[in-house]
Structures are given as C-alpha cells and as structure tokens.
Amino acid sequence: MADAALFEFLHMEMVAELWAHHSDPGPGGQKMSLSVLEGMGFRVGQALGERLPQETLAFREELDVLKFLCKDLWVAVFQKQMDSLRTNHQAQVLPSPHWAPLCPQGTYVLQDNSFPLLIRMASGPQYLEEAPKFLAFTCGLLRGTLSTLGIKSLVTASVASLPTCKFQVVIQKT
Amino acid sequence: MADAALFEFLHMEMVAELWAHHSDPGPGGQKMSLSVLEGMGFRVGQALGERLPQETLAFREELDVLKFLCKDLWVAVFQKQMDSLRTNHQAQVLPSPHWAPLCPQGTYVLQDNSFPLLIRMASGPQYLEEAPKFLAFTCGLLRGTLSTLGIKSLVTASVASLPTCKFQVVIQKT
Numbered sequence: 635m636a637d638a639a640l641f642e643f644l645h646m647e648m649v650a651e652l653w654a655h656h657s658d659p660g661p662g663g664q665k666m667s668l669s670v671l672e673g674m675g676f677r678v679g680q681a682l683g684e685r686l687p688q689e690t691l692a693f694r695e696e697l698d699v700l701k702f703l704c705k706d707l708w709v710a711v712f713q714k715q716m717d718s719l720r721t722n723h724q725a726q727v728l729p730s731p732h733w734a735p736l737c738p739q740g741t742y743v744l745q746d747n748s749f750p751l752l753i754r755m756a757s758g759p760q761y762l763e764e765a766p767k768f769l770a771f772t773c774g775l776l777r778g779t780l781s782t783l784g785i786k787s788l789v790t791a792s793v794a795s796l797p798t799c800k801f802q803v804v805i806q807k808t
Numbered sequence: 809m810a811d812a813a814l815f816e817f818l819h820m821e822m823v824a825e826l827w828a829h830h831s832d833p834g835p836g837g838q839k840m841s842l843s844v845l846e847g848m849g850f851r852v853g854q855a856l857g858e859r860l861p862q863e864t865l866a867f868r869e870e871l872d873v874l875k876f877l878c879k880d881l882w883v884a885v886f887q888k889q890m891d892s893l894r895t896n897h898q899a900q901v902l903p904s905p906h907w908a909p910l911c912p913q914g915t916y917v918l919q920d921n922s923f924p925l926l927i928r929m930a931s932g933p934q935y936l937e938e939a940p941k942f943l944a945f946t947c948g949l950l951r952g953t954l955s956t957l958g959i960k961s962l963v964t965a966s967v968a969s970l971p972t973c974k975f976q977v978v979i980q981k982t
Binding site: 639640641643644645647648651670674677678681682685710711 | 813814815817818819821822825848852855856859884885
C-alpha cells in the first residue's frame with residue numbers, strides 16, 4: 635500500500651525542511667541547500683550501490699551501468715523505468731536492443747517523462763524555478779550509485795516542461 | 809533489491825544532516841532536532857494515512873487502528889510486523905487472536921525486537937544515548953498516521969537493550 639509513497643513523502647519533507655530552516659533566503663543559501671540535498675543523495679546512492687549483487691558490481695561496460703541505472707535503480711526507487719536514454723543527441727527508447735552501439739563519448743541523457751518527484755507539482759512555466767530543489771537529491775543518487783560502481787561522473791538535471799525531466803550524466807575519465 | 813533499504817538510508821542521512829548542521833551542540837539544540845524529526849515523521853504519517861483505502865479509514869475501534877499500525881503500516885515501512893502489542897502490562901504476541909479484549913484505557917506499548925532503524929547501530933549500553941535520534945521520526949510517523957485516522961495521541965519511545973525498542977502510544981481523549 636503505502637511503501638511506494640514513503641520515499642516520495644519523505645523526500646518532500648526533507649526538501650521543505652531544508653528550505654524552511656536551513657537556507658538563507660538568497661541565492662547563496664539556496665545553492666547551499668541544493669548542495670546538501672545532492673550530498674545526501676550521493677551517500678544514499680553509494681549505500682544502495684554497495685548492496686548490489688556482486689555480478690552487478692562486476693560489470694565493466696559503461697553502457698551496462700547506465701542501463702542498470704535506467705532500469706533496476708529507477709524501479710527500486712521510483713517503481714518505474716526511465717523512459718529513454720540518449721547519447722550524442724540520438725534518441726533511443728528503452729528497452730530497444732539498438733541503443734547499445736550509440737555511446738562513444740561518455741555523455742548520456744536519461745529522460746523521465748513523468749518524474750515522480752515532480753508529478754505532484756502544479757504545472758505551468760511559473761513553477762519551473764521551483765524544480766531544481768526536487769532534482770538535486772536524485773542527481774546525487776545517480777552520482778553516488780555510479781561512484782560505487784567505479785565510475786566518477788557529473789550529474790545535472792533540467793526540466794523544460796513539467797513533469798518531464800532530463801538527467802545528464804557526464805562520465806569523468808581519470 | 810534496493811527499495812527496502814532506501815528508506816533506511818535516507819532516514820540515516822536525514823538524522824546525520826540534522827545533527828551536523830542544524831543543531832546547537834547543547835541539549836536545547838538536540839531537543840530542537842528531535843522535534844524537527846518528529847514533525848517530519850508526523851507529516852509523512854499523515855500523508856501515508858491519507859492514501860489508505862476507505863475501508864481502513866472507516867474503522868472506528870481504537871484496537872483495530874493499533875492492529876493496523878502493528879501490521880500493515882509496519883510492513884509498508886519496515887518490511888516486518890511489530891513483535892508485540894501490550895496494554896496495561898499484559899503481553900500479547902501478534903497475531904494472537906486473544907489480544908482483542910485487553911485494551912480498556914487507551915495506552916498501548918508496541919514492541920519491536922529488532923527495530924530496523926536501530927539494527928545497524930553498535931550495541932552496548934554506551935550507545936543507548938544515541939538511540940533517541942533514531943526513534944523520533946518513527947514516533948511522529950505513528951502519531952501522524954493515527955491523526956489521519958481520527959485519533960489524537962502522544963507517542964514516545966524507549967530502548968532498554970539495542971535493537972529492541974518500545975513505542976508507547978497514549979490516546980488523547982477529547
């Protein structure tokens with residue numbers, strides 16, 4: 635019954651709490667709160683990553699890892715799969731078998747057409763500026779899971795039209 | 809895979825974050841952080857309560873509600889049932905059919921013998937003083953769910969030996 639909603643409600647409270655008591659009202663304070671949320675997401679992602687079965691931890695292809703994020707991680711956290719994975723501006727809808735060869739440069743765009751943490755927000759362009767605080771935790775979550783899987787990355791998110799959301803993952807080659 | 813652990817990890821981060829940046833080091837600051845956590849739990853419990861099926865919202869017997877908390881709510885949040893429910897110092901292990909008549913005064917003790925939010929803590933009496941910050945959210949969660957079900961309550965928790973934990977629910981008659 636309630637278990638699927640628990641994470642969503644808790645996330646909402648966390649955002650509200652950080653904004654209500656933690657943040658200076660200016661842009662500096664907001665940036666700080668975003669960074670705190672991202673950090674929490676990172677550590678949760680790391681911890682989730684550590685619980686993965688050993689065979690998962692052993693995959694070495696970047697693309698297998700991204701596929702894992704779009705399917706297994708997303709289902710575990712949001713009870714749905716990511717809607718599409720793109721790289722180099724070529725769209726591929728999961729679970730197409732044809733997306734595998736499209737990934738040369740380590741930049742991926744993961745799109746969720748109805749991102750659960752945005753879905754309760756009123757839509758309309760005037761609400762777009764509220765979106766970043768509902769994305770920071772999940773950016774961290776992706777970055778943290780990747781980190782446990784041995785991949786250093788930068789993850790950002792953007793919203794053009796609610797509740798569709800794109801996460802851009804740029805792999806950091808070392 | 810990871811979904812059962814998500815809440816646990818997120819809760820851990822929330823506690824750590826509130827203690828690291830939110831709290832004055834003194835007892836006043838700690839009390840404030842406990843109250844913030846309890847409030848977050850209360851609102852999450854309320855929201856979960858609002859998602860319950862109508863037939864659940866319709867039960868009017870206090871005891872049915874407590875039974876619901878011990879079984880359905882606990883399974884939804886912690887993937888296990890509460891281990892026992894007591895009232896007036898008479899122990900009854902769930903799901904005994906005999907516990908129904910034991911509830912005249914509106915005070916209940918719900919015991920979890922391996923409370924998941926305490927289970928990762930090192931045991932030993934020296935860690936007992938750390939326990940309250942891992943209990944405040946859940947006290948709020950119980951109070952919030954009861955509130956949506958039309959019951960005003962006070963909920964406190966105590967730990968005598970980790971990871972066993974008792975929640976005391978005192979119903980507030982109006």
